[in-house]
Amino acid sequence: MSEVFDPARWRPAPFLPQKDARDPALILVVAVLCFLACLTAMGVIAADRAARGWAGELTGEATVIVRARGGETPDAAAARAAEALAGVRGVSEARALEREKAYDLVRPWLGDVADLEDLPVPRLVAVTLDREQPATAAALSGALKAQGIDAVVDDHSVWIKDIRRAAGVVRWTGAGVFLLIAVAAGAVVAFATRAGLTARRDVVEVLHLAGAEDSFIARLFQGRFAGIAALAGAIGAAAAALLGAILRLVGGGEGITPALPFAWTDLLAVLPCPLLAAGVAALSARLTATALIRDL
Amino acid sequence: MSRKPNAAPVNDAADDILRFDAVSMRYGRGPEVLSDLTFGLPRGSFHFVTGPSGAGKSSLLKLIYLAAKPSEGVVRLFGEDTSRLRPSQLPKLRRRIGVVFQDLLLLDHLSAFDNAALPLRIAGHRPSEYRNDVAELLAWVGLAKRMNALPPTLAGGEKQRLAIARAVVNRPEILLADEPTGNVDHEMALRIFRLFVELNRLGTTIVIATHDQDLVARSNKPVLHLEGGRLAPLPPQGPAA
Numbered sequence: 001m002s003e004v005f006d007p008a009r010w011r012p013a014p015f016l017p018q019k020d021a022r023d024p025a026l027i028l029v030v031a032v033l034c035f036l037a038c039l040t041a042m043g044v045i046a047a048d049r050a051a052r053g054w055a056g057e058l059t060g061e062a063t064v065i066v067r068a069r070g071g072e073t074p075d076a077a078a079a080r081a082a083e084a085l086a087g088v089r090g091v092s093e094a095r096a097l098e099r100e101k102a103y104d105l106v107r108p109w110l111g112d113v114a115d116l117e118d119l120p121v122p123r124l125v126a127v128t129l130d131r132e133q134p135a136t137a138a139a140l141s142g143a144l145k146a147q148g149i150d151a152v153v154d155d156h157s158v159w160i161k162d163i164r165r166a167a168g169v170v171r172w173t174g175a176g177v178f179l180l181i182a183v184a185a186g187a188v189v190a191f192a193t194r195a196g197l198t199a200r201r202d203v204v205e206v207l208h209l210a211g212a213e214d215s216f217i218a219r220l221f222q223g224r225f226a227g228i229a230a231l232a233g234a235i236g237a238a239a240a241a242l243l244g245a246i247l248r249l250v251g252g253g254e255g256i257t258p259a260l261p262f263a264w265t266d267l268l269a270v271l272p273c274p275l276l277a278a279g280v281a282a283l284s285a286r287l288t289a290t291a292l293i294r295d296l
Numbered sequence: 297m298s299r300k301p302n303a304a305p306v307n308d309a310a311d312d313i314l315r316f317d318a319v320s321m322r323y324g325r326g327p328e329v330l331s332d333l334t335f336g337l338p339r340g341s342f343h344f345v346t347g348p349s350g351a352g353k354s355s356l357l358k359l360i361y362l363a364a365k366p367s368e369g370v371v372r373l374f375g376e377d378t379s380r381l382r383p384s385q386l387p388k389l390r391r392r393i394g395v396v397f398q399d400l401l402l403l404d405h406l407s408a409f410d411n412a413a414l415p416l417r418i419a420g421h422r423p424s425e426y427r428n429d430v431a432e433l434l435a436w437v438g439l440a441k442r443m444n445a446l447p448p449t450l451a452g453g454e455k456q457r458l459a460i461a462r463a464v465v466n467r468p469e470i471l472l473a474d475e476p477t478g479n480v481d482h483e484m485a486l487r488i489f490r491l492f493v494e495l496n497r498l499g500t501t502i503v504i505a506t507h508d509q510d511l512v513a514r515s516n517k518p519v520l521h522l523e524g525g526r527l528a529p530l531p532p533q534g535p536a537a
Binding site for chain 2: 209212
């Protein structure tokens, strides 16, 4: 026997059926897309951090190769260069490296030569630059020239440029992948909306003929697919966060590779995913539904 | 007894709730399904639309409930030329019309109560404003004990009465019914007809498209008879049983 109906306790039911056989497949596809988007975001953040770290390290240092002139020994020339560089504004420290360091650098090319002392092997001066106002390569060269020292200054600018370029490529590639995934998610939702509208044409027709405005009907589909996408986004984001956490635990602060040093805070990148997924789905469903309803 | 022809008069009243002037209609590039119809329905009137299958009864109703536009001529509903209405104007006008569709168009996933309340929800009323009215209406059409039932579990006559309840719940100015007694037995047909008479008595203009000649004969209401998409004189009737 059916339960006695009490109008006072009645709550309006949703206009659209809450369950659809296509929903699990849609949730799966959008969740996978969101998972990939989150991994992309976390990867870009980690790669960007690595690039910044490397560039920062290189920016704070310069290497000066000193060649001895006339009767001066290489060590004396290096010491004089270090002294000259230490007085340059924007230099925190200038230190002549031990001769062994210089020998270590040339040994791979010369082999185990017994009398390296007899060869004019240049010496190295490591210069630590001021982080706030680092001295330029030109200033360092100028100071050395003023002291009559034959030297070449390497401020690592070539490497820094390459690292920055690589970081830019990673960033833009990440943004492109992110955009592609968003478009794919939008297309999937548009397809689902179209299928949903076709399957629920009876509902749309009844609502229309009962005086519902196009925007009212479009909002129903918008809300429905936004909800589905938010759920799928949460699933995809949770899965990506779980994988990120595992990578962090396995790889520690350095990550599983130096190019991807994961931090716990990187996991926060997944938080906007459900909201973004819902936004993309809502927009896509709204546009599709509005266009289709107009043609009904 | 022979039934007297009770064809609807073609009048020129300016205050007709509905007026067709030389209206023709075709679907796409197909042949005309309605041709050169001119008639008017006074507010508060009760009319039948009769004719054989394919005569254009359902198309005529579609023109009235704004699901189609005439290919020629002018349809005036509530004084508005329906051809000139912008899409954004249609919803408000449709809320003044109640329709009982031939295939009922009940939403199977909604309870009888939700189905009946649908037009009021769409119109933006709050549940507290109408839940008792809907319950009363459903009781009035004999569905007091079936308010929670889903349409697939309702009998044919119950579905028909639910469709009528939905059509009248927002007190439309004009009620259209397409074969409302098509799938019910004679006794139920009479009950449904009495419902329409009662609604008409309360001021609603009624237009019923039907094949049920017996119902038309008993009602003694004016008839718009269609033959091949044109208004035609009622065919002579044999003696009633």
